[in-house]
Amino acid sequence: MGDDCREIEGERFTSREKKLLVQNVSAEDGGNYACQARLTHMGKQYVVLNGIAVNITERSGDGRRIPKITYPKNNSIEVPLGSTLVVDCNITDARDNTNRRCWTVNDTLVDTYYNESKRIREGFESCAAFQEHTMCTVNITFLEVRMEDYGLPFTCRAGVSAAYIMLELPAPDFRAYLVGGLGALALVAASALCVYNIFKIDIVLWYRSAFRSAGTIEDGKLYDAYVLYPKPQSESQSHDVDTLVLKILPEVLEQQCGYKLFIFGRDEFPGQAVANVIDENTKLCRRLIVIIVPAWLSFGLLKNMPEEQIAVYNALIQDGMKVILIELGKIEDYTAMPESIQYIRQKHGAIQWSGDFTEQSQCMKTRFWKKVRYHMPPQRYPPSAVQLQKRVPSNCTAGPELGSRKKNCPFMPG
Template identity: 70%
Template structure:
């Protein structure tokens, strides 16, 4: 029957696409409620990662779904959006993904049901849709998730939680982001829940409801509650710039213990951190049941790896367990140069250093010359210790740029560092890392400088700044910048446009 259905659907393709050239990817069934907004995302890495054209149709029509955002049913980017649903919208919808020489289709079998939220049936029983089933564990703190997925143009706010049609209140319940935390779960916490939010789209407001059936699972003792993350293992992954990437987080947990599982970056949920670009997203969770355990998989998808992704930990959380991976380029270096600079005590000199480091260096080396710099004070994570910033990130750089001023006491960055950190510099120098010394003013006496700086000066020399820190000094063709560029590493080759996604899993 599925083969016949997919065969019949091929007739709905637009005239310029051959039916035998379009490959069927999947058929999904959706049964949402009438009277409220609904959306379906056709983003399907890696099929939609490159330059493709996505078009929605309703079978058997050959006319594309409208892209007029004022229409009740319309396409926005890869999404099809219903504002709101009616029972007449039931049917089969297909998303056609056209590439340069490829064609793929995703089919959605939409059945719109008339579900009464908090209505009463003839036998007095509460009628609630059970679109989502979730579990709370007795005797511990747990949480529920509100599953509302809409495109960026839809703003969700005013989230409220209900149990048996009454709004949830009390000290044991805390609503945060799209979750409801429940402390000290008991058997009475089971039942029919719903999360309700206000959805605003181009000035129009709607109410959207997600109904949840909650069961209570008994927990016997504390042993076995802590989940085990099999992968990632606090490891690094080599990936080319511009490539798509999918990384699985594999977790084992006991059958009676459902911890929260999610991906975070910079202490934020991935979907929230990349809410605007949606370039990096958390995927759907899948699981496999074993005799005593459950094996979970939740992935993180990069539509395109960018330079800012390298060197930062992407963390998979499962309850109290956490593990991360870090992306790195195949040659092992992420940045072209690490910039280390002093904090002079004189205000005028401090202003000159900041102007050179924060304005002129990025303008010339990054914008005009295309290098990637790690500037101490600009590119580290908030709250990172100085020693950790230097120790972790300098290893990811191909060059080390040190800005000097004549006052020996002004070089507080190095003077305040531990001997271990100074040893890191010496080790890097001995391992062949090239260092570029830039004298903001002529340094006549190096004897008051740390020994590591004296050694660098003897081995690599120094380039003296020439200019007045104005726009005339911000030209890459001047003599000073030609000297700096001579010591910088070779330019990186551009990323391949035909990169295929990498899949990392245990």
């Protein structure tokens, strides 16, 4: 070493602890290198030099002297924002190579670039030596992935070899959105169905009232319902049934709601045969209302009554008429009833009467009459205002309970 020794400069040369790292080695890098250190001994300062001669050789052939980075491969990886990430750089190198292996960002060592925050750091290098090559791993750790990290190339370098990774935000999981949307839709549908099942009677009656169709129903029918009722033997039962059928039903369904009923014993012409009256008039009705009294003797009266047989036959077999069962009391067992009545009860259910038999207590807006109106056909032409003034009782109740006697029950058609 002579006096022409000069200080090494340039980006290719990096001093790291006690090592000098040279990138992109060329033939011009050969020569004598000296490391200078200052020591103090017994109060005196000394300059110590240690030199080394470097020869640059060129090799041709299979290129085993060039490090090979097996991962990363200039690829992108999806990483959620704010997560912790560790990425390994895997390098295969010649066993006697001393190439530098490190991570850089923006052509700067990662540890230097993030020196203040230390949020991203290069890890320790680990190597495993084999007969002809060495496999090394050096990782990079992201303590917290931030927005500024996305789209930035983080490069692993090993001598002249380099490969990078780029972070990307994960693509939206449309399946999760789809499942969530379908779940919300199913919940809304279930809630709507539940609300409808609870309030469907009021909803249907409101709809009929709000969107009333004008004109008559062209179905060839003259009556909205045929009323089929028993003839009990006891005087008290007969009085209750006659009051309901001949006074209360016409008061509410005909006068308040505007329906037209055919009631046997009230609407047939004198001298007509019973069978002919029933057969002809049930065919002219849109509904069949069947009144059932629990106190019948094992319901034998109903079983043997020709009127019931003809009316139910026409309703179920010939015309497919909808049947409305009204129970004048709670009925636990239907096994003694005719099979036709049992079938109707099982398929359509029944409406149970829970009021008294005073005409003054009835109003179309009570729960019982709402259920009856719900099963009746929609009305086309409501009664006139003058008729309503005369027909609606002055003490009609609008409350949900039958038998109360509050005043001012407004008219609600249909």
